[in-house]
Amino acid sequence: MAPLPQLLLGIGAISAMTTVLAIIMVIADATIANYGDVQVKINDDKEVTVAGGRPLLASLMEEKIFIPSACGGRGSCGMCKVQVTSDVGDYLPTELPWISDEEKAQNIRLSCQLKLKTDMSIQIPEELFNVKEFLTEVSDITDLTYDIKQVTLKLIEPSEIEFPAGKYIQFQVPEYELSSESVYRAYSMSSQPSRKNEVELEIRLVPNGICTTYVFEHLKVGEQVTINGPYGDFRLSDTGARAVFIAGGSGMAPIKSMLYNMLEKGDNREALYFFGARAVRDLFLVDEMKELEKKLPNFKFIPALSEPVPEDNWKGETGLITDVLDRHITSGENTEAYLCGSPGMIDASVAVLTKNGIPEDKIYYDKFA
């Protein structure tokens, strides 16, 4: 056969074959894989209608309901858990590594793996309805200590955020040399709710931490950052009871937000703030706290150093935060405690507080590892 007809025959045959296969696929997609519209009932009161056949996570995202997820639906982070109250069949092998036995008993599923094939009812925390994605721009980066930076993000779209003090957001870290995929990390907001147009975070360097390394070595003023939130149930009660705040390191963030919120709302409840650090070089925002002491008549800031060095010339409280608490908190009457810090610090502090009379249901905390 001559070269040209040979070539045309080849092109024709391949085109014909792929067309036939494509038609078969399109037909299959419209028949076999067509699950029609599916109703998703959320928390028994809200109902959304979405096209079936897609993962629950993606379908909810289209409805502007953001389930926290760090990997973007690949099933590699195990965060997008949702309780399903209708029958949707057995667990998939891709879900099982992330689901504990207790979660199995409640039929908690991984929403990125679970495909919507029939009507479904699910339970999600009410607060997730308010979660939005924000495009922001870094407006300021300040060193608070040698290993803690304060990062301020100006909100671009949407331009305002509504939240009660104490909530956290998720910071999206783009791909860079430490991470081949974009990931999310959670940080408490240190800005108070009245600062609607910006979000302030306190980020402590974790050696080789994906997000902290990114913030410390790459992030610059003027760059754009995507965040979503607000999340969490750490918030100041409105009982007016004496508040005992306890924090260490970047655990300062939500407490700072709460304190400035108290100041702006004229909340003059009695408040003690114990801040634990190793030495003077780990202390920060001390001047701001002293200023708050002047403006809030019933507020007292008590920094405590566990390992002050001679040069520090430290006159304040010394010892582990638990020892300092033990000395100051002698009665738990009409007292609530708010803790933010490492799991170790929180567990030890909760033990001291309960010993000294604060019931466990009056102790609220935000644990971060």
Place this chain on the structure above:
Amino acid sequence: MTESIAFYAIFFAAIFTNNILLTNYLGMCSFLAVSREVSTSVGLGSAVIFVMTTTSMLNWLAYEYILLPLGLVYLRYIVFIVIIAAFVQLVEMIIERISDKLYASLGIFLPLITVNCAILGVSLFMIIRDYSFVNSLFYGLGSGIGWTVAIIAMAGIRQKMKRSRVPRGLAGAGITLIIAGMMALAFMGFSGMIKIT
């Protein structure tokens, strides 16, 4: 030589002497990635057996009745890949529709093996070796079983290995490749028992 080799000889040769994974080293990436647990490797293995058997038949038909008569043998690579991809997609859709149980145990692995080179390898080898339809069928089936035997053996070894101390530099893919090499050496013991080329 089409009918000169009995189909059962091809079948057993594909499992032991000419194991597609251990002698041709095809299909390595899913072999390394999904061989941590015996139960999941059984699932993946059965999906491979099914797809290899069916696609070797389909591709044989496409080769014999479309490519050969039209003189388009040089297009076999692209045609085989497209047929495999479309077929696997279709099967996945059907399985997902009809049975959640089957989808959970087998269907979930199908997208993983669309691009498994062992599947294409089987289709290409059967053409090179000039197999008949029946021989191709048993060659596909045997190769699938051979691949499954190898991955289940590897998963069993890796499950046991969780409790042994592997030098840090070798942990993960390194030690797995070394074990795969040793398994290939062991399978070489079968060579010569049945001869197919």
